[in-house]
Amino acid sequence: IITVLLSWVLFGDRPSIVRTCAMVIIGLGAILVLPSGTGNYQQGVLAGVGAGITFSGYVLLTQMSAGKLHPIPFSLINFAGIFVFSALGLIMPKPIEWSANIDTTVWSGLIVGGIFLGILTLSSYVLNSFAIRFAGAARASIIGTFGPALTALLALFTIGEVLGVKQVFGIILVIIGVAAMSFERMFGRKKEEGRS
Template identity: 25%
Template sequence: MRAQILSYSEQRNFRLGLLFAFGGTALFALKSIFIKLAYAQGVDTVTLLTLRMLVAAPFYLAVFLWLLYKTKVTRPAKQDFLAIIVLGAMSYYASSYFDMQGLNYISAQLERLMLYTYPLMTAVLGWFLFKEVITPRILLALVLTYSGVLLLYAFEAKLGGNHVGLGVVLVTLSALIFAVYLVYSKRVLNRVDSRLFTSIAMLSATTWVFIHFLLTHPLSALSVNSSAWFYALLLGLFSTVLPSFMLTEAVARIGAARASIMGTAGPIITIVLAVIFLDEPFGWAHLVGMLLVIIGVSFLNKK
């Protein structure tokens, strides 16, 4: 009887893990859609990023204080604390800024596929920085993935979109910064609770975002219309706070490998939503490009 109870408990835990992984992936896939819709309201990148953090930061501050004063979580050492501050500024400030800035120039579909290539960048950085092995499987994944990205880029450039190349460079830089963040954060996460790590990193990024805003904008720039605030609220809550904790919980329940497999649905969800809500075109170039990228990254996920 006990074995059956344990089995049922494990199955329930596994199903919850899958649910958290898919839910977090789906919510994060909405990010590009909310950003594009907010831009249509006349909001610029820095203002929208600031509004996003204004919405998200109180939640991370609450989790940070709860973990420190209401639980027995181990406080990070001074060296780890400083490392998390730097990593948070890299990922949730610098990477987010370049990504959102790039969305001014390219479609949500191309942006999402380019961001999806960060595991390959992480593998290359591991080889470059720590002499990790680049296998033939990784090389094949690189060829397939970036062939898909180049195909979609060529399609958008052919349509005559202004500054498509600039958008590609900005989003590539965003993905590269995020890959560096992942490479170094793995070493810190071995010593620090993941929820505490995420909260400190987000609060660090919030500080840098506010500094950037105050240096480039008057406070009156935050007085945007109600539609822009609505999209900023959706972006901060449903595409930042909730998916960050849902994906962390998913990894804890089912492991990083299974959680990453569920992440394959992310580009598909974004592309479908971009066609429906942003009226972006979808043709053979998009279909083939999407399949090449997903297949390429899946090669990397296979053991």
């Protein structure tokens, strides 16, 4: 949703009726995915919104620089920025309730796991940049629509995170909304190419 709105502001790419309907569907899906029951989820929800805003900035920067920069240096620049800001975030003083109590015997596993996760994430971003460069942002985002479902499946198999029916329906709505926007963009470009 944020990417579409920022594209409108930055590039004058006004949302069509299909995109507007898709944004409403995505918004409804996002509301359904929110956790219910007891617990304080406000920080997690705010972090998720912040992640969505920053990721849309990443997608727009990737699209703007797709013809100017090679995907590998672009991804390395991104990760250098992430490293710097993450380090600053770890150094900054935080409230005591935010601090984690980590057993010192698991540090080696955390470091190895962090390096492994960093390599996988870097590979994912490099491949995503190649996909945007060679297939276009619309086609690359169609494949990306399966991200929420794959994340939920991975959470189920790795940590036993079970989603309720409402949350599964929310994920399905988000996938449908994002896919509708991606297909609309892809078919819109084909129509423009056919006219010229």
